Amino acid sequence: MAHEQLRRSSRRLTYRASCPGNAITFAHMNDIVLALQQEVAAAIAQLCGQSIDPSKVQINPTVSEFKGDYTAVLFPFVKLAQKAPEALGAEVGERLLRETTYVKSYNIAKGFLNLELKEHFWHELLQEVLATPGYGRHPRRGECVLVEYSSPNTNKPLHLGHVRNCLLGWSCSQILDAAGYDVIKVQIINDRGVAICKSMLAWQKFGQGRTPQTEGLKGDHFVGDYYVLFEQKTQEEYAAWQQTPEAQALYEAHRKPEQSQKEFFKEYKNRWFNEHSRLGAEVRDLLLRWEAGDPDTLALWRQMNSWVYEGFEATYAQLGVCFDKNYYESDTYLLGKNIVEEGLQKGVFFKKADGSVWIDLSDAGYDQKVVLRADGTSVYITQDMGTARMRYEDFGCQRMVYVVADEQNYHFAVLFETLRRLGEPYAEGLYHLSYGLVELPTGRMKTREGTVVDADDLIAEVLQLARQQAAERGSSIEGPEAEENIRRIAMGALKFFMIRVHPKRRMVFNPEESVDLQGQTGPYIQYSWVRIHGLMQRAEREGIQLSAAAQYTSLEPQEKELLKALREYPSVVLTAAQEYDPSHVANYAYQLAKNYHRLWHDLPIFNAPSPEVRAFRLQLSRAVAQTLEAALHLLGIEMPQRM
């Protein structure tokens, strides 16, 4: 099957249009940016005599070249206030000094009003982070979101593309959960059709009763091997057929000018398979028997699929993903016909002379699409309509997210538009989380060329790399704990590598270089956590009191940077949820870890010059560790105890 990952969207369904949650912008209380926005808006409003929307006031962290912590951008208001930027800044700055309890000083550079905050603000911020259980998690909204991801075929093992799909789907689910939604995770398993019949037939003919157990193979690989074997045998049959007089005659009769025999037969293969191949005929026969419910065929089908599921479960367990419900194409492939009937009655669909049913989306920039064949059987989109409604009936989710590669953008655009015209109640909440294919440096992965990167192989390789690096470092721990640490590091590296790039981007994976463990990586972030973990253990051992922290008054820039980063976390989660984009969380965690590594290097923590500085830095470290752990948890990355 040409498309391993059966599913797809369009950006025309923008978040804003489809997401009612967008209106709720929860931020934790006393947020400094919200407060500054309001104060600045009020100050400008007073100056120019008309009300200003606080959300239009842009507040940024001050760039390092200037003195200050946060900067209000005043350019947009100079015309309104009819003052020079500097004068406007001075008036707003003075008012902030007067009216607020937290602004210590200000300075103006062009239209930028740089604000320096008083020390007590930083202490309060730190205490709030520490005192908020699940800091960064948002209140429950009582709204349900269903996320579909993975969507495997049962004729072969999972590959690199599925890994990206699973990691995106999982992290997106975690992020939506943290943003306050009730998330249902599902997969649709493509368990029927020609592909699995090929594996079945090959096993029947050549398997000689072998099983995954007798061969010592994972079930999905075992079944996949028969799929490959089928393709090999077919190729052999085709090669032999090409030598026959019948084939030669066809070539002479139908060749295009200048077309070589090789090119001709390459093009002719599908037709040959359908019209001449003995194996092709047998597969079609098997599929017919499956559809007729032949008991032997169904028994074989169940047997082979159960082998595959065992294998999938093992891979999912390695990836740390799971599902609340599985949907099977064998259950859903006949669905949607009643919807077609409704659509005809509503006049959304129309019937052609041959009896096939269509929808005309040309006014929306799409084509006419068939939704039911002339013989009354379903097509892909019919099933998807049926499945969508089934899910809505199962869970009542107003929003459903499909994590599917971008090659299916058109399909999902059409599906969503169709459901909208049918007036389905969840239609506005449909979203296709469309991600770019993972490519190799040589281009797209191709089954036929044997360039598919297998998921299990990939995981094994990264594990091996992490093990090797741990050995080189002369790890201080051994046994099961060491192995668990290595597993977390390896998977952390793999997951961060896949998630940190924007979903929509195609990404290139170079198996030669594998996955880095240094630099901008998962282990880099884990390492900063491990450092803190070590400090905390020591603090506990030595019974260090942390209550003196508030006595510390002259904060270092490195400390403020960390606190500013901590403040951002809840809004990062929200943005990631709104945009269905886990890469925001990944890049945030990296920034936070980077800031911490710098502080670690620049400033003594345990050996700080005074007990209150030590207490403050330990508390700050704890807040960073807590936030890093929470952020990585959203990506499915666990922390090793030691590195």
Added chain:
RNA sequence: GGUCCCGUAGCUCAAGGGAUAGAGCAACUGCCUUCUAAGCAGUCGGUUACAGGUUCGAAUCCUGUCGGGAUCACCA
């Protein structure tokens, strides 16, 4: 050909319309007798594909051009 997506350092990627476009990798150079060097710091590397436009301000928004990809099945 129509539609959609993408084009940022040699490579892999960041950057809510905001100040001098940032990281990592690769190459070179420093830093372990102080909390773990899977770390830190430095050097090198950019006309953000190109041309216009909008704006106080554009990698970001608009138009066009060029380049890459996907898709345009009564396949799933």
